[in-house]
Amino acid sequence: MIKIHISTGRKMMMRLFGLSFILLVFTATSSEYQSHELNGQVLHIQTDDGQLSITALADDSFEVFYQPKDIKQLPSFAIDGVAKQTELTISDEASRLTLSAPGIRAQIDKSPLRIRYFRGDKLLLAEHQGFYFDANKRGFSFDLQENEKLLGGGERILGMDRRGQRFPLYNKAHYGYTTESNQMYFGLSAVMSSNKYVLIFDNSARGEMDLGAINSDEMRFEAIGGRTSYIVVAGKTYPELIENFVTVTGKQPLPPRWALGSFASRFGYRSEQEVRDTVKKYQESGFPLDALVLDLYWFGADIKGHMGNLSWDEKTFPTPVKMISDLRKEGVKTVVITEPFILSSSKNWQDAVTHNALVKNPEGNPYQFDFYFGNTGLVDVFDNDARDWFNQTYTTLYKQGVAGWWGDLGEPEVHPADALHNLNGMSATGDEVHNAYGHKWAEQVYQHQVSLAPNARPFIMMRSGFVGSQRYGMIPWTGDVSRSWDGLKPQVELSLQMGLLGLGYTHSDLGGFAGGEVFDPQMYIRWLQYGIFQPVFRPHAQDNIAPEPVFHQGKTKDILRTYVELRYAMMPYNYSLAFENSLTGMPLMRPMFFENEDDVSLIDVKDQYFWGDALLVKPITQANQKEVSITLPKGAWFNFWSDERYEGGKNITLPTDIKLLPVLARGGAIIPMTLPVLSTDDYSTKSLDLHYYADKSALHSTSVMYNDDGKNPHSIRDQAFETLTFNAARQEDESKPDSLVFKLTRTGEFKGMPGSRMVSLWIHNWPQDINQVLVGDKQLPQIKDKTAFLNANRGTRWDSETNTLEVKFGWSGDTSIQVF
Missing domain, CATH: 2.60.40.1760 (glycosyl hydrolase (family 31))
Known part of the structure; x- marks a missing residue:
């Protein structure tokens, strides 16, 4: 016993000595x-x-x-x-x-x-x-x-x-x-x-x-x-x-509106015909699609040996310019992958060496090293001449019609510690600048794209950067996640952490990327359902199992079609979140502790989040889950799918259904929506659905919707956008029947904005039929028959089964609706 105690004591002394040594080594300069x-x-x-x-x-x-x-x-x-x-x-x-x-x-x-x-x-x-x-x-x-x-x-x-x-x-x-x-x-x-x-x-x-x-x-x-x-x-x-x-x-520039649409993406499309067949499958299946992302097979038939070619493989992509043009006519934009590694076996190796585009070794020659894809050099994105050389690729591809850029391996994935970079005449090693490599690459691509197309918004997806990378329009993703339930579990935490520090578009490869030899439809559905309420909807994976929902069958396909349509219907709300992010930095996905800043315990919540201010989302991250526990902030909350009301300020348990992701709407929330389309090319707010969740716990509500042409990179700077503000005020006198004043105001303008709109105002949780509804000073007709109401341009109808009052009217200027 004594020996054991002495031994333990010695170990403790050694640990304390080691700790003291660490502290002494790094004693401050006084x-x-x-x-x-x-x-x-x-x-x-x-x-x-x-x-x-x-x-x-x-x-x-x-x-x-x-x-x-x-x-x-x-x-x-x-x-x-x-x-x-x-x-x-x-x-x-x-x-x-x-x-x-x-x-x-x-x-x-x-x-x-x-x-x-x-x-x-x-x-x-x-x-x-x-x-x-x-x-x-x-x-x-x-x-x-x-x-x-x-x-x-x-x-x-x-x-x-x-x-x-x-x-x-x-x-x-x-x-x-x-x-x-x-x-x-x-x-x-x-x-x-x-x-x-x-x-x-x-x-x-x-x-x-x-x-x-x-x-x-x-x-x-x-x-x-x-x-x-x-x-x-x-x-x-x-x-x-x-x-x-x-x-x-730096604030995140507004992305193009299509960035909030549906993406087709995999590792990878191996031929032009496969790309065309994929887009055709989306069209035949009735799935919206705004972008298709090409992985590394566009410049080489194999995974290894071709990185750095950065030009189309003519055998598998014989007519890329026509392909891009044909896709664009269908509303589908083309995004291509590029990497900063130039293999010594690639077509561009000697040109890169000649133009001093690669990082140097200590002897001053191009630094060559081996990694998974082959023997390679690394583009020095800190060096202006190297950036100019690299930009030639982006210029050529842009002129061919490419609409967006995917920068991969930009940590960089392999980065020799003693590689020498040129920072405006100052030499810096790979270890000294490693964490800013992706940041400078994004800066290069962003600034070059702005010079190429000053009237368009860049789309730049990268997986690595530094503090402030959002100012270069960077859209990060969370890397090569396991295609499993355990891969899905941490995605909320990852996106919330990044969004708090500026990177509000951080998203995951929906469905998981790595591994997964057997298709798990339940996990896949749950991941893509969550994806509807994350910044970018981009299924992506190794192609042993198709990542795109259109290649799956039956219930899987039908459930996910409904969700992707919802993503497009929510575009007015989602795009307003993007606008708010560019104005203030507020992330699209928001943590629970925003709700009560005095309750620091909420900081620990990592499995549910707010999508904007109006919606609370609880992803399902384990198989065969029969029910789910949700922490509700104070106030009233409504099941997004059924309108069932819950009192907040406590935990509730909801049964789960594979068709329904747990989503709740805040009492008093006003959520703008519109008709879903197959591409944002056809997006319009001429028809608006306003969903107002009426509740006496929220007597006064305000919601702001932002709208512009979805393309102008200077719409915020030039005030070339419109702001639609919706205000709701409930009757506060308990002795009188429920009444409501709902006001719609509009400020600002941009070229092509709607002169007038058809509005359907859905008042959820309205407990009684109404006597009259006034738009301005004109009374709307009450239409009891559901079919007749659906075909009408104006009128009111109360659904007693769902306690929902629907009001239809035309809107061309500031308007007030009174419900008695």
Whole structure:
């Protein structure tokens, strides 16, 4: 017994010694203040170790840039352009400086130099050791407060609250992942705190993030090189915090409206005939389709040996320009994959070498290495000449009619640590810039596409990037997920985490990508049902089992056709979510804790979410589930399919049916919809269905619908859009019969906007027949017969079985509907 105790004690001492060693290695530089100068929006502080600059990027954001002597610095990748104008004040006391902006305050102790950040009187964040570095690593450490929860780090499967975790900052593929992963395709070196700040480590290099794993009350960011700066963003509420974050890092440009439609995608279409047959199958099956995505077979008949050709394989795609044109006439846009690897066996190898397009080895020659697809080089997307060379491919394909770009393997999947990149004359290793590679590639594609087609919106799908990649229109997906129930389970967590930090279009390969030798129709249906309520509807998988719903039979096909039609019917609502995202950064998928910001326990909810503000979605992620438990926020909630009412503020249990994904509408919600079409080419809002979920728990309701031509890249900048606002006010006097005033107002305009609309207002949960309905001062006729009502252009009808009142009328200007 004694020996066992001694052995255990020695192990404990060794562990403690190891921990102490780690802490000693990264002891902070104890900088001492010497002087300061405020120059515009930048506070320059001279210390005995070098200069420190604090820049007010906006009213609520500071960039903090430590510049010790003789330390190589890389540019910022997270910040979007120049700082926004704000007002600063500074006070100088014997022991500290205080820099104040309207929404954030930095308190800087002079000896030793440490910074704390406040919003009002509330302490948000404090440096612990502050900045530290040695010969191998550099980073920052901060105090964590009691009960503070942390989200962030990008794509990881660790639970919503990442406090207590330590994980790599190195974008890396995780093929066939399921329910656990601490390192994936798209990491983000940033966290969002329950104390309502965002902290960004603006460093592209290989590193680690420690959120209280080694020391429970300390957060650390560290890297092997890169930029020694961080950014603090504050906000009063989570939505405001997100808006302040994208004000600094960049707002997502509006995608083309077709990006919200239905995609056909697989690994992969092997011939032009297969592409044409797939589109024909969609048409014959009555499934809407807006885009078809071509994987790597478009430039080579085999998986290996052809990457880098980046031109059509003439044997399998003999008439690609005609194919693209024919698809476009059917409303289907063509998206093609490109990768940044140029194989030495490809047609473009020598041209890439001649034009200095590839990263260099330490001897200054093109760096060649082997990976799964063959012997290769890597395009240096940081180098302007290399970008120009790479852009020739995009120019040619665009002129051939390609409508969108899919950038794959952009971590990069293989990236030699000592590869040399050229950053405007500065040399940087692969390890120093690794995490910004996909970011710079997206920037290149976006800027080039804008120059090619200044009057069109780019579509750019990529699986890796950096903080701020959303400003280049990036649409990420969650990588090569397992085709299994366990692959489906973490998808909500992944999309929510990314959306909180700007990447609001993060979505999954619907149905799962990797493996799966036997088709599981139940899992497939459940995944695609969830996909209707995620940002991009794109089934994609290895083609041993068809990923497209049109190639399945019977109940599977019929159920999913109804859901895809619903996706198109909801386009007015979904497109308004896209508009809101571009205006404010608000993600399309929203976490439960937005509902009650004082209840930090809601941060942990990872299996249900809000789709916009009106709908609550609970994906089914296990087989043969007979019922499901849903946490309802306060207020009234209605089953989206049956209108059954539930009282909120508690957990409820709903029976499940393979035909019905659990979706609930908020009491008081107003959801605009329209007639489904087979392509967004035919989309119109001349006919609108407004679904209002009337409830006395929500006496006043407002909903905003945004609309434009779906194409103009400057519609927000130029105010070339219309805003439709719907307001509902219920009678508050319990002694009187139910009454309602519903107002419709419209502002703004754009070329081609509808001059008038036919509106069907569906008032759900209306408990009684009505005496009269006035549109303006004109009474609508009551039509009891259902068939006669369906054929009428105006009138009212109350359905006693569903307690739904339907009101039909024409709308050409501000209108008020009164229901008595």
